[in-house]
Amino acid sequence: MKTDFKFSNLLGTVYGRGNLVFSPDGTCLLSPVGNRVTVFDLVNNKSHTLPFAHRKNIARLALNPRGNLLLSVDEDGRAILTHLPRRIVLYHFSFKEHVSALTFSPSGRHFAVGLGRKIEIWQTPSTPGDGADGELEFAPFVRHHQHVGHYDTVQSIEWSSDSRFFLSAAKDLTARIWSLNPEEGFVPTVLAGHRQAVYAAWFSKDQEKIYSVSKDGALFQWEYIGKPGMEGLEDEESMQWRIVQKHFFLQTNANLTCAAYHADSNLLVAGFSNGTFGLYELPEFSQIHNLSISQNDIDFVSINKSGEWLAFGASRLGQLLVWEWQSESYILKQQGHFDSMNALTYSPDGTRVITTADDGKIKVWDTKSGFCIVTFTEHSSGVTACEFAKRGNVLFTASLDGSVRAWDLIRYRNFRTFTAPTRLSFSSLAVDPSGEVVCAGSLDSFDIHTWSVQTGQLLDQLAGHEGPVSSLAFAPDGSSLLSGSWDHTVRIWSIFARTQTSEPLQLQADVLAIAVRPDSKQLAVATIDGSLSFWGIDSGTQESGLDARRDVSGGRKLSDRRTATSSAGTKSFTSIAFAVDGSCVLASGNSNYICLYDVRHGSLLKKYTVSINLALDATTPFLNSRNLTEAGPRELIDTAGEASDLEDRLDEALPGSKKGRKIDAAKRRTRPETRVPAISFNPTARSFAAASTEGLLIYSLDAQAQTNFDPLDLDIQTTPQGAIKELERKEYLKALLMAFRLNDAGLLRRVYESVPADPRTIALVAGQLPGVYLARMLAFVTKMLDETQHLEFGLWWVRALLEKHGRAVKERKGEFAAEMRGLSRVLKGVGREIGRVAEANTHQIDWLLSLRERQRLLEEEQRTVDGARLLEAGETNGMTVHDDTQDESDDEGSWMGIEDRDIRAGEGDEDEVE
Incomplete structure (x- = not known):
């Protein structure tokens, strides 16, 4: 089994905190999700998370006008410059202060940064192709100028359309x-008049007006007009920026929290702390819409380039909305879990992931698009376990509200509810492979409750454990039920036998999690002492075991009095899962690591770090001594009372509360701890999912296969120019390998289309292709078949690759499963399209064939008529015309020849007439 899993996507969380950015074409939305960035493709209905991660939560994003450079800055001022199309990190930089505003100029040559009371202008780093003669070059950050003048934090920076001027708004x-740059006759101008902090200011499209909006909901319109008493004069000394209009939003008991202005359409969007937003047309200030979209603050609003879509982010509930104001409809409406996730499971086909959380919600996520399909809210308390039936689209969930529910994922409804005779809080769940029996265990009772799915009746209460039941699992073949308990035992139940008996397996510590191998021959057990043991189900004996305390040991919390190596709370697994082939087992717990073990040898194959985000607790094994003061860790000292704004001084957090990832995540008493409570393998064996504090992490073997840069076998000759030279020399294989090593999609397509459309040449190139590039070549040919019109050319490539490398693909079918599934899908689609075209053209082809036959008959009829006319003409002129059409040996005899001779005879040329 391949173990090279890499981070692929982040689901379960759609918006953290910060600003939202539209792509220049307005079709994609970039959203900060903790210390990562997620890109939502609003046209193709897909999303993906960029592979890089910050050390703290992201505070600001900025995208240059070309859309190829993304600048992201975290809370400490550390910036990462990324090439967005290729998803490659280009440069790391630190501004050394908290960044409160960040924006690129319309020309793309500079960007402005608000650092407290200062504003710095930096030159945009050059990108490949910007240099002379298209040379590849890169220049790091160079500061152009620094502006000082504000007396409080700068909140917004907006550029003029010609990139010559910019506006700044601050809390002063x-x-x-x-x-x-210095302009002749221009001096920096102060626009004063607001009574509260100015949130933002914008130029109008003609740059003749300026609009500024403040926190108290006041909108001022400024114009460059003459001073009082000097209106008739037009010299520079008599002109100044003055307020000509004042407007007020008049929101009762609500402050302005965000605003955005679209200059081309004169639209202003304002969001308020009561969860409503208003859309206004300027300069008349006429209200177009007023809509409530949340019960909490709207943190940020953004408008796309065309002015049609409005994006809203609410961090307290983790909401992300894209609204089309003209049609009054949602383009995107997503929300993550309000509390930390508890359990997850894959659907049998691997296309969906179901997550449950302490907020009582059940969410169904599409693994291909990354979006939440449906949310169930029937449970009234935290949902602790979920399980799919092996047959059909039926999902079962267990909750602390004392119920187990069955869900129909075709009609999206709850069709059965199972309850116990007494009020219990169910914490574990197991479903019979046939989907007819469901079992649940509780930490409040030592019995296992069994229900019939068909009738909903309680069948039995299995007694035998002397402690709370922590984990349940059915054997995949349905022969037995296995249960783990805090009484140091695992019991094997034969619930379908005539006499229900149980066989206990004795362990040395409390059982936290169990998992059954897909062939129902082996059982994996995780105990609280950090050990992982493997038992034979048929024999009831322990086959192997390993001590995983050192592997799973997590980071140190701020409040810990002990070091990470001495803490016992993070040295055990709480969730384990077998791989599809049973050769590996995946384990996770209340730590920052996910461990992958080889079952046969008992060795650690790989260790995955879940998060490097320092905003979470227990992500590092050591504490920074610089943050330790005489009063204790600096981050545990409450400094909210020193804030300047009243709402920042108010502390609404519950004392001692540790749950809740979204609410007041920056406050010291609700700082979330990194942990992985659930983990599961995809049935396709190409990926696995982990429910973590940050969200639902997807690790895949196919992660960013077309975007990651692979420096393998690179040398000084491996350049785009070298590949083009090889093409000119007709060395197609060398050019193809260079394109693969450079991982340049455009160059790869150019080389692919330059290969002659000859089956023999294609077979020769495909036969010499090294095996390490076979999977990528299959994926690329599949993509070209799906996107281009060169159908026959692509089919020649597919045939050549499969003929030359078919044995390798068959022997290593697990490695090529994703590529072959994609190829099969595209070929089936091509077949369907050709079938539809052929069916639609059947009548046209029949008509064309009949038209040809009709044309032939008409020609024969015309020849007969012409021959008769010529005979009549010959008799009239007194000449004898031989009928040469009856002489088969005379190839020249035809009506056309007679007609030619007759024409010449008619012209009076007697020498040519017999």
């Missing part, structure tokens, strides 16, 4: 006009 109740 003013907005200021600055110039990028």
Whole structure:
């Protein structure tokens, strides 16, 4: 089994905190999710998470006008410059202060950064192709200028359309006009008049007006007009920026939290702390819409380039909305779990992931698109376990509200509810492979409750454990039920036998999790002492075991008095899962690591770090001594009372609360701890999912196969120019390998289309292709078949690859499963399209064939008529015309020849007439 799993996507969380950014074409939305960035493709209905991660939560994002450079800055001012199309990190940089505003100029040559009261202008790093003669070059960050003048934090920076000037708005109740470079006759201007902090200021499209909006809901319109008493004069000394209009939003008991302005359409969007937003048309300030979309603050709003879509982010509930105001419809409406996740499971086909959380919600996620399909809210308390039936689209969930529910995932409804005679909080769940029996265990009772799915009646209460039941699992063949308990035993129940008996397996510590191998021959057990043991189900004996305390040991919490190596709370697994082939087992717990073990040898194959986000607790094994003060760790000291704003000084957190990933995540008493409570393998064996504090992490073997840069076998000759030279020399294989090593999609397509459309040439190139590039070549040919019109050319490539490398694909079918599934899907689609075209053209082809036959008959009839006319003409002129059409040996005899001779005879040329 391949173990090279890499981070692929982050689901379960759609918005953390920060600003939302639309792509230049307005079709994609970039959202900060903790210390990562997720890109939502609003046209193709897909999402993906960029592979890089910050050390703290992201505070600001900025995208250059070309859409190829993404600048992301975390809470500490550390920035990462990324090439967005290729998803490659180009540069790391630190601004050394908290960044409160960040934006690129419309020209793309500079970007402005708000650092407290300062504003710095930096030159945009050059990208490949920007240099002379298209040379590949890169220049790091170079500061162009620094502006100082504000007396409080800068909240917004907006550029003019010509990139010569920019506006800044700050908490010092003013907005200021600055110039990028020194302008003749221009001095920086202060726009004062607001009574509360100015949130933002914008230029109008013609740059003749300026709009500024403040926290108290006041909108001022500024114009460059003459001073009082000097209106008739037009010299520079008599002109100044003055307020000509004042408007107010008049939201009762609500402050302005965000605003955005679209200059081309004169639209202003304002969001408020009561969860409502208003859409206004300027300069008349006429209200177009007023809609409530949340019960909490709207943190940020953004408008796409065309002005049609509005994106809203609410961090307290983790909501992300994209609204089309003209049709009054949602383009995107997503929300993550409100509390930490408890369990997850894959659907039998591997296309969906179901997650449950302490907020009582059940969410179904599409693994291909990354979006939440449906949310169930019938449970009234935290949902602790979920399990899919092996047959059909039926999902079972167990909850602390004392119920087990069955869900129909075709009609999306709850069709059965199972309850116990007494009120219990169920914590574990198991479903018979046939889907007819469901069992649940509780930490409040030592019995296992069994229900019939068909009738909903309680069948039995299995007694035998002397402690709370922590984990349940059915053998995949349905022969037995296995249960793990805190009484140091695992019991094997034969619930379908005539006499229900149980066989106990004695362990040395409390059982936390169990998992059964897919062939129902082996059982994996995780205990609280950090050991992982493997038992034979038929024999009832322990076959192997390993001590995993050192592997799973997590980081140190801020409040820990002990070091990470001495802490016992993170040294055990709480969730384990077998791989599809049973050769490996995946384990996770209340730590920052996921461990992959080889079952046969008992060795650690790979160790995955879940998060490097320092905003979470217990992500590092050591504490930073610089953050230790005489009063204790700096981050545990409550400094909220020193904030300047009233809402920042108010502390609404519950004392001692540790649950809740979204609410007040920055407050010290609700700082979330990194943990992985559930983990599961995809039935396709190409990926696995982990429910973590940050969200639902997807690790895949196919992660970013077309976007990661692979420096293998690179040398000084491996360049795009070298590949093009090889093409000119008709060395197609060398050019193809260079394109693969450079991982340049455009160059790869150019080489692919340059190969002659000759089956023999294609077979020769495909036969010499090294095996390490076979999977990528199959994926690329599949993509070309799906996107281009060169159908026959692509089919020649598919035939050549399968003929030359078919044996390798068959022997290593697990490695090529994803590529072959994609190829099969595309070929089936091509077949269906050809079938539809052929069926639609059947009548046209029949008509064309009949038209040809009709044309032939018409020609014969015309020849007969012409021959008769010529005979009549010959008799009239007194000449004898031989009928040469009856002489088969005369190839020249035809009506056309007679007609030619007759024409020449008619012209009076007697020498040519016999």
